[in-house]
Amino acid sequence: MAMAYAAFPSYKLAQGSGFLQQRIMCVRKKDKERDLHHPFEVVEITPPPRNLGIRCFPSNIHCGESVTIEGQAYTVSAVTHRYQLRKGKYEPREKRLDVQRTGRYILNLYLNDLLQKS
Template identity: 50%
Template structure:
């Protein structure tokens, strides 16, 4: 049986990235602080969330999400029941592994003149990989302060 733990990380509000006809993708606009409790407390927020109905099915209902790891090679972890308000920057624990949600994808299809939810997906990164990516982004954005004088 799989156990899922979910922790909220404070992240700036998401922005709507270029929606296509079939999907709306919400992507994190600014990274938040490192995931996990800030003052060393063990945050056991177990909700008893269980895997979905099985492999090969689509996660159509509001609480079901297909969890997919986006680091190369991308792979699916399966369909899991998570709170419907799961958003970017939250840390989830799937089968003992920690992941940070980077993208929430909600796909809709047009049926009978109405848009009907077709598929829900969470793109996640392992927590260690997410931390390394944040550190590298900060290095790229850092301002170089070198020695004064002429640079020949």
């Protein structure tokens, strides 16, 4: 189970293309652990969608993994990496986790299985 690390964000403002860009880095006590965790925007996708903020998770987090955020158990439904084309290169723009509460996730799996069987 992955735990959401408290992100002590380090903000960098970079100017490019006429706008300021904000970068958030996950800061840990040891430098070798710093590269293992990345900031993700976390969104609970059950209607209505609710933003749970920016949290630090391991870079290899995947669908179906259980995470705990503010004492609530969630299951990752989707991991999205978005890129933007700049100066002929694709640069990472956003990392997003779509999560559901664990009970809701299991119920959806069960209902989808029933639908497939009918």
